[in-house]
Amino acid sequence: MASPSFPQKNGEPLAVETVAGLLRNGSLHEAGRAGVAQAAQHLVSLGLIETATAEYVRCVDHRDPDYRYVRNRSCRGRIRIEDDADDDGDGLYCPECDRKVYPRGKTRCRMMQVEVKPDGVAAFLEGLLKDGGVEPKQVYPWVWRVDTPRGEARLVVADYCGLEHVCRDWAAANRACYVVVDAASCKTRFLPESWLVWTRLADVVCGSASVTDLLSSAAATVPTSQVRASVPVYSATVRPVVLSASPQEPDHTEQPQQRPGKTWPDPLLHTVAKCWTTKDGTFGLSTKTQGRYDGKAEFARDTIQAKLMQLVCYQKWQEQLAEKERERQPRRSFEMTKLADFLAEIYPDDMVAARRDAARGDAACLKALLKRFRSLISDIRTKKLEPAGINPDILPALGIESSIDTGLSLRVAHVHYLDANSPEAQEASVDPAKLDYLRRDELA
Numbered sequence: 167m168a169s170p171s172f173p174q175k176n177g178e179p180l181a182v183e184t185v186a187g188l189l190r191n192g193s194l195h196e197a198g199r200a201g202v203a204q205a206a207q208h209l210v211s212l213g214l215i216e217t218a219t220a221e222y223v224r225c226v227d228h229r230d231p232d233y234r235y236v237r238n239r240s241c242r243g244r245i246r247i248e249d250d251a252d253d254d255g256d257g258l259y260c261p262e263c264d265r266k267v268y269p270r271g272k273t274r275c276r277m278m279q280v281e282v283k284p285d286g287v288a289a290f291l292e293g294l295l296k297d298g299g300v301e302p303k304q305v306y307p308w309v310w311r312v313d314t315p316r317g318e319a320r321l322v323v324a325d326y327c328g329l330e331h332v333c334r335d336w337a338a339a340n341r342a343c344y345v346v347v348d349a350a351s352c353k354t355r356f357l358p359e360s361w362l363v364w365t366r367l368a369d370v371v372c373g374s375a376s377v378t379d380l381l382s383s384a385a386a387t388v389p390t391s392q393v394r395a396s397v398p399v400y401s402a403t404v405r406p407v408v409l410s411a412s413p414q415e416p417d418h419t420e421q422p423q424q425r426p427g428k429t430w431p432d433p434l435l436h437t438v439a440k441c442w443t444t445k446d447g448t449f450g451l452s453t454k455t456q457g458r459y460d461g462k463a464e465f466a467r468d469t470i471q472a473k474l475m476q477l478v479c480y481q482k483w484q485e486q487l488a489e490k491e492r493e494r495q496p497r498r499s500f501e502m503t504k505l506a507d508f509l510a511e512i513y514p515d516d517m518v519a520a521r522r523d524a525a526r527g528d529a530a531c532l533k534a535l536l537k538r539f540r541s542l543i544s545d546i547r548t549k550k551l552e553p554a555g556i557n558p559d560i561l562p563a564l565g566i567e568s569s570i571d572t573g574l575s576l577r578v579a580h581v582h583y584l585d586a587n588s589p590e591a592q593e594a595s596v597d598p599a600k601l602d603y604l605r606r607d608e609l610a
């Protein structure tokens with residue numbers, strides 16, 4: 167179906183994968199890369215995206231003078247240089263590893279950040295149908311009814327529509343044809359059933375898929391007879407991330423209301439997690455919800471994000487051990503590790519200072535530390551777990567009312583860590599020496 171490129175009126179053909187990459191909201195692209203600027207310009211002219219270009223430095227860049235001092239060379243963080251920052255003497259924090267980076271003297275690169283315009287997507291699709299001689303009627307947000315020569319069908323934008331419109335029974339009854347804007351791993355997000363009609367917006371833009379043809383075949387589709395009730399045909403977990411003025415401070419108010427948050431089943435009942443440490447020290451975690459694979463998130467070695475994830479996984483694992491133990495010794499109690507212990511592990515020096523101040527009656531330091539910890543959790547939830555397709559609620563969203571006595575653990579039904587002997591461990595190049603992170607206390 168897919169042709170690798172589409173001809174432009176003037177100039178080189180553009181790669182469909184480049185277009186697909188650019189249709190990811192919030193994504194960063196090297197502005198100078200061949201084909202990218204051209205494809206972006208085309209998408210801007212279609213009203214599908216807007217772009218903003220800014221200068222960035224890489225946290226880790228072998229060309230930079232600070233390279234030899236960097237301890238965590240696996241960090242992929244990029245730090246945006248604000249236009250008005252004429253004096254960078256204060257340093258900036260890497261959004262990935264929290265390292266303080268001094269941009270002066272570091273190699274700069276121009277990066278383009280994409281903002282997908284949902285209204286533009288709607289206008290583009292409606293325009294295409296009208297050009298094809300079809301009059302679309304919008305019946306729900308992001309759902310249009312269309313009459314085709316072979317009958318009625320519905321055009322649905324899977325990224326933005328309501329969850330009821332990605333249910334299998336609805337799709338079958340309404341002859342739906344889905345268009346996916348952010349097409350990252352969309353193959354795994356649709357039910358693998360041949361009657362389902364869907365395409366990527368990139369393929370539509372590049373002309374390798376025709377919406378009118380697809381709607382026509384959706385109208386004539388005969389779904390397999392056993393329609394189970396309300397199974398989602400499309401896992402909407404990977405909602406596009408929202409573009410922010412600065413990647414370090416996402417502006418959540420910009421989120422369009424049409425995008426409903428995914429409703430997840432309670433992870434404590436329905437989600438199982440797997441975790442591992444690879445040879446290069448990366449901490450990995452993947453989850454399954456109700457037996458279906460959600461996704462995988464990785465945390466670079468020696469980062470505070472990795473540390474936090476290791477700690478909550480370890481905590482959950484300890485709970486499981488205690489649970490087992492209770493079968494033999496029912497009276498043995500298990501105490502959940504408190505937030506204070508996490509703070510002491512993650513910010514050891516600051517926590518010592520905060521405790522000292524608190525003992526003198528000054529809680530400001532502790533409050534600031536709690537705030538920092540909350541934003542660390544919120545970062546992992548929104549920038550790591552959600553984009554990976556993992557239920558963010560496996561990490562508790564710490565509210566203002568949470569105190570240093572709040573217990574903290576990975577909120578899943580079960581966690582297990584990859585064993586050196588398991589085939590998956592080999593795939594993930596798990597380091598047998600580091601496998602025992604979760605077992606360290608048991609051995610101690």
Ligand SMILES: [Zn+2]
Binds near residue numbers: 225241243
């Ligand atoms: Zn970094």
